[in-house]
Amino acid sequence: MRRGISVVAMAAAIVLGVTACGGGKSDSKSSDSGNAKDPASVSGTLTYWDTSDAKNEAPTYKALIADFEAKYPKIKVNYQNVDFGTVEQKFKTAAQNGKGAPDVIRTDVGLIPEYASLHYIAPLDGTTALTDTSDFLAGPLNTTKYDGKTYGVPSVTDTLGLLYNKDIFAKAGITAAPTTWDELIADSAKIKAKVPGVAGTYVNPDSYFLFPLLFGEGADLADPAGKKVTINSPEAVKAVTEAKKIYDTSSLKVDFASAYDNMQTSFKNGKVAMLIQGPWSVSDDLTGTAFKGKETNLGYAAVPAGSSGKALAPTGGHDLAVYQGSKNLDAAYLFTQFMTSSASQQKIALKNGTLPTRTSAYTAEVTGNPEIAGFKPIMDTARPRVALPQVGSLFTPLQQQYIKILQGQVSVQAGLDAAAKEFGKLLPGYTVQ
Incomplete structure (x- = not known):
């Protein structure tokens, strides 16, 4: 199944995508800058919705989460694998109601403008989540933008x-x-x-x-x-x-x-x-x-x-986004940074065969995969879809x-x-x- 937005999955979203009003206003007590002064002191439990293939890809993300929890032992991650075909409506419903939304969600790049316009996801500029942006490929990074702000961090990318x-x-x-x-x-x-x-x-x-x-x-x-x-x-x-x-x-x-x-x-x-x-x-x-x-x-x-x-x-793939109503924004920012780091992307590429979004992640070992080597130059032809909610x-x-x-x-x-x-x-x- 392709990784872009499914037309069938979108049919049910037409009315809601146009008429829904914003929800999920943040009442978090996170630091004003979005950066914890001491990351090691950040604690709490966060929920992560992963839309990767449950059988073939999810084990890699679960292993990375174990690494994250080892690095930040005061943070626990509630991992949930959510079907790609249903996650959009499920997230909209939870964010609109202010109940049950994840702290971090893996989302199709084409949905960033809509989620941002509805105030379901938090702007990440100046936060711990968004660091070292010069290392990102231009195409994937552009998918995270809406109305002059950045609402996602590129995780994996693709194109046709x-x-x-x-x-x-x-x-x-x-x-x-x-x-x-x-x-x-x-x-x-x-x-x-x-x-x-x-x-x-x-x-x-x-x-x-x-x-x-x-x-x-x-x-x-x-x-x-x-x-x-x-x-x-x-x-x-x-x-x-x-x-x-x-x-x-x-x-x-x-x-x-x-x-x-x-x-x-x-x-x-x-x-x-x-x-x-x-x-x-x-x-x-x-x-x-x-x-x-x-x-x-x-x-x-x-x-x-x-x-x-x-x-x-078109630039396809997935970004990580942080729910604006999260009670654990500092933990969510740290988790998003960790999961999209160059080291994490290399592990994901080697295990799952997906294309990294960071230039530094294209090591000799990663490009030894013929699929990744074949599509890496093709990514130069990728451009974002029009950024409309x-x-x-x-x-x-x-x-x-x-x-x-x-x-x-x-x-x-x-x-x-x-x-x-x-x-x-x-x-x-x-x-x-």
Whole structure:
């Protein structure tokens, strides 16, 4: 499952994300500066909500928590693994009610603006949680910002890249990954002609995977500075027209009911030559017949560029955020600092194969992991999604119209105009073109 915001999970958040009023006002007795004068003197119990995979990733975080408690024996951590698909609504409910919210939460980067706008999470500038920011990669650090303040600390990061099957490329006479969408279409035609039964790609109808095409044309969902909805701008129309062209000419037939699973199965078993995908898929890819026992057959490249000439993809991943109503802010700050330190990130990367957010964490040992080595340069193409509290809710109307466009039910312009109209309802004060 991808690590970005799930469109399905966002559907239930549309109304709440727009209408909920702020909660969780802090009544903590923490130090005014947010920094304990003597960290060793900080005591108390804090609750941490971890959204990592309970089976494959959580053990690493539990081990780090044991290390933290050994370093700060007066602080105890109540660890809770919370399902990624339900954590957003669970946290909103707890923060709104002022009961049951964790002191620290691992959150999708796309939710930081919404949580901050609702006053559910604390600004971290000047606190112990946010130290040595010059060591963070620019992309992940930018995901923590809202309205001029910092509300999270980058923990793990990801983005979208182009994964490809080297053997299929060789059979088709392709010597390098495509760097433009036109090249992707041309390469798909070569594959279809020279490698029977194999499609060039598989278009994922999840609107998150549309971002590389939008960004490549200089388009985005909205323009906060100008208070404009831009999803139906000429640039966005051009991007989605290109996506439709790729779907019509180069994609394996999409089963819209189970698109993601079928896409993965087709790629890892050698029926599709290349995918726009993230690092979270690699462990699954390597279980398929195309890559199992021959991991070097999996190629990594940046997403193709649009007419802007730039290869751009959304910054994904997770940040740690501190609940504004926490009664143990000093302990929460120390815990957040520890869990996002370079040493902790190295341990997480080595055990879980996720990409660190600190430059210093990319040691020779860490980059010895082919997945991390493959995606590290691709991170240079990553850029944040537009920092709007409602950004998650915008995915649903875009998803609905994008599917209709791909299926030929509506034209690109009509579909994006319909999405823009729904965006206008979710973004009060924004003009719709």
